[in-house]
Amino acid sequence: MGWSGGPQIFSIKLIVLALSLYIVSGQAAEKRNLPQKISTNNYSTITDEATYFHLLKEADSLTFKNEFEAEILLLLDDDLKERYLNLPTLQDKKEFIIFFWKVQNPNPLLEQNDRLLDHLQRRLYARKNFPADTPPYYDDRGKYYVKYGKPFFRYRDRGGLRKINSLVTPTFSHYSVLPNETWSYVNVRPNFVVNFAQKGSVYKEIKSLKDIIVGNRRRGRLIWYWSDLMKNRFWMSPLYNDAVTTIIDVENTILSTIARSPLLSSRNFIIRDNDIRFNTRRLEDELYSSLSFTDSETRRASTDIPVAVYTPVRAKSKLPIKENIAQFKNPDGLTRLEITLYSPMKKFLNRAVSIHQDSIFVEFSSLLRNKMYSTVDENRLKKKYAARDAIDWHLPETVGYLTLKAPPDSLDFFAQVKNERNGKVGFLQKSLKVKDFSGKNLMVSDLQFYTTIEEEQQKAILPWLEINGLTLAPYPFKKIHKSTPFYCYFEVYNLKSGGVTDEYEITYKVYNDKSSTSLFKKLTKWIGGEKERSISITQTQPVLEDMSQELIALDLSNLPNGHYRLEVIVADTKNPSIQASVWREFRLEN
Template sequence: MNVRMNWGSICFFMFTVLISELQGAVTKSEVFTTLQDTSFLRLKSSAAADIKSYEELSGALQLLSKLFGDKLKSAEKNLKIVLEKDPDDIEAMFLMGIVLRYNGKLDESENLFKRVISKDDRFFAFDFRNVWLQLGYVYKESKKYELAVDAFKQGAIINLQDTWPLIELSDVFIDMNRPEEASEAFNAGLNDIKDSKAIERLFIDVQDIASKTELAQWENLKSNEEKLQFIRTFWKKRDPNPIDPVNQRLIEHYRRLDFARQSYGRPLKPWYDDRGLIYVRLGKPDRVYFGKPRQDIKENESWLYDNIKTGLYFDFVDVGSGYQLRSLIDAADKSASMEEIIGVFDERATLHPYYQQMAQKIRTQADVQRIRAENDLNNIQTGKGGANLVEAFERFEKSQIGTQFLGNNTYQQDYIGNEVFAQQNQHFVFDFGAPHLPMNVNFASFKGQSKNSRMEFYFIVPFEKLNFIPDKNQLEKYTSNLKLNLKIYDTKYNEITSTEREVTVNSNATELKTHFYLDQIEQELVPGKYVMAVEIRNNEKDRVGIYQFVVSVRDYTADTLTVSDIELAQYVDNTLVKDKFVKPQTTLKVVPNPAAGILKDKPLTVYYEIYNLTVNNEGKSSYQVSYSIKMLDTDQSFLSSIAGIFSSNKDASTSSVTVKEGKSTSEKEYIGFDISELPKGVARLEIKVKDLLSNKETVSGINLTIVEDDKATSISKSNQENQN
């Protein structure tokens, strides 16, 4: 090969070498070291890229990659070259530790990560998570859970600006069956996750239990902060008891998710097949049947959920890329005979009547088809005409080959109802550690201080539902302890306020069957929508009641004529005694009635307030109040059926309209109705107020459930409230 170089280039090269040698700046070994470092960096970068490519694969594809691919093998080969030349290359050790973990060599991986930590306990490289988190993954897979906890905690401390390590920590706590710590770690982990792919993974984890509305909401979210808030609210909404530190729904979901991905994995997101989908939504089936091996029948299985819904079953067929929800007819290959298809259903005949009926239906239609085909052939042979020979043989073949005959079948409609059920329903059973304590709750809002509204919550628990203990100091006396915890959240489940109350309920033997505990809690709230959670415990663990409600707090700040919410009451009285049921700045004692139903043979009493009435020069108001009760399941109005009205002025009247005169811009009103002539059912009570000075009108309403049976409502058994 000819090399041409001009004298100018030669002189420049010789001059550069001379100067470098004089300055001692470059030696042969340093040149080699520079080239080697560049080569090593290229090898490590290539290994890191191979590892990331491998991590993008699902569990099933990762297994195939190990068997037939070269991602991990290529990464390991490159890293070995580096470590052979420089065993202390910390980046190579770090990456090799990851490769060894993926290859299942957990002890070797653990040792390498420990060596990295001994050199730099905050080390990370190539955008992989820090060395403590890598070690935590090794411990978790080795089932060394306590060590994994320590490693993930240490990994979280290294970078307090990224809370993802707490999500990993939560997963370990779930494996350790420590639900309270798992819930706490998960919630804290949502504070500030930097990796958008990690946030996306959290959504993939929940998309199969999300509503259509939630799926649409997610698509419109842009920032990490918005997405993390979505995940946080998603789980708070599903927490069966937000007052308790454990989110049982979260814990159970991730247990199911882990099982589904391990047992029913597939290459594509969300990394499980249709069996995993049903398992995530409905939990473990009560019975599983695996189809018998047949030559022309794909692998198949059936799940039955006897305890969720009678007749709830699901059939799955292996279509090659995992099991899909299919009719068992789809398990048949093109060459499958009718008898083979019938056999798939026959073998399940004892599981559910559906399978026996399907076998019989297919057998009957197959017999009809075969008879018609045979008749066609006989007719041709005897010269009686009918179908031509080609058509006759085609029909005869189809009567023998099942899939061709069933190609356009309508059998799937017998099965599709259960698929719809799975799409629309989820099944979770939660254990609160005690039998359920029934309680009725109601609420009403009124004008509060400043720009707030006053929200009143009413609770009632029948004595017969409580566990009473004989009083040691008094004969024929009994006591029971109640602890009530109420928390109010905004719609994103940020806690706004909370109230705790503990009372001792006293009773004698007679009252145990007739009385109830009645209570009321008030809160000043900014108008808007809230979530109210209530936990009530009887003797701590004898009985537990958990309730959640969405409540709308009305805005009373506008300077317009307004009627408050309507409070259903047992009775209203005037008193000078301080009492929890006395309305603020009044002597009116309004004992609430939060019962499930209103008895026909008891008076219907209501309390409400009117705001922003017009007053004349003498400071007096004039207004008209009209009342109407209408059954919601008919068009009939029952104003004429109200036998009597007794109002705050105690004047009985048969009229539904009353004209009144007040002494201020606000009035507090109560009224009682005799509703004995009304039919039972759901009714709507409306109170309309007309300001006779301004000619303005306003209305407020409430739905009532009118009942006849005193067992339908606990409050009817006594007109006394137990106050302690």
């Protein structure tokens, strides 16, 4: 037996690629820092993204067909394969492959495409350990390795003559088999099992385990040989285990029959083909039916699987990360996204040194990508500061603040935090609807929470900015602390063009978010007669410009702990129908 207990594997969804979405080759490594030095090694030893794409672009027709096309076809589903094969030119096919890998990238904030990196590592291993003389230069075992990675279980059999291991003793106790292997990917599907047999210098996939049996394949003997092969592989899948259970039940039935019949009792009792002393045909039929069922169900299980899966190499999210995104109107007509990222401070501490000697090295990054898989905007922030300062200020999180700009659209948002000391990362991805502030109606931006910077040391720890003469930082806690100054910032757009004439009212409401309160707590409050507490403040302001920046300090110290919603309503004092509102939920604690 070979490998066992493989790593967790994640499926990558293959999407239908319309020809209109193809990009030019030069955009494959867009806005990412790829190695500048291109390896001149042969195609079997490609280990990095830059070398792969360089050799792909330079490949002539024959080299492309042998080194790239034969391999990429393994990774395409039927629809994508048909689209690819219908492409008219070599350049079109190269661009298809470049775009294919771009779609597969699970985290574009990493320096290299992690899915492609995993593929190159598998490719290198397959060519070395399962070599073949024809493209893609590895045998059928290598094809499965490239598509699905290391098998969860692997059984290797050198072949040759062996004795049947059975509770009963057939006269035909020895048989021969070809060198063979059985691979199990129970981490992909519970009954995903593949069998291979050596044919010449390579291993070929076979439909049934019985195909490795050499010599006499008479049914009466075949089922016992086949059963013996299954016993050695009972742990490969639930189906295999069930088949072996049936085999043992049949053998026990034979032993039980012997034990009940004085005529059959003998220490040297031997099973023969079509034994007339009891109904061997019925037992053979039962065994054959069970083994055939296992074969057919195993093949059926292999039809309902992803065309390929990948094992993360560096795209392993080992650091917790949370985000808050607030959207604002930008002067250039785009939308400005202010992104606050949080990750636990303890994940960045070096336990090998004193807290007074330790430093925090952290990089925050974020990226927006459109449906064409092109980067819309990207930003990074690196910070280094003394760990003792963060501890002195009781900061449980490292905090990053980034801004991105984008046109109104449905985009993919990526964020990442990286411990620069050990290279560990945490990342997230979500679909994001970028708001459109280009209209003429009264509008309000999202709400952004800030706290004040009171000491110069805090500027080294927290990102900061100046608003209305105050030095502020994104609120450094995921929950609102009653003891920490709390400011709410937002912007109002189209006051004049939206129909507000002289004055407008801003109403701030803070009230309990009942949707986030458990049923037990609701009942406890009701039985105890506790009233829901809230805050409501209204202020009137004159219209001076078409746009207004608003910053308010909120004192929530009198509210009990719990989930709340802050709602801001902006309305014309003379015509309340002209109004806009926005809200944000938060949790309040001491």
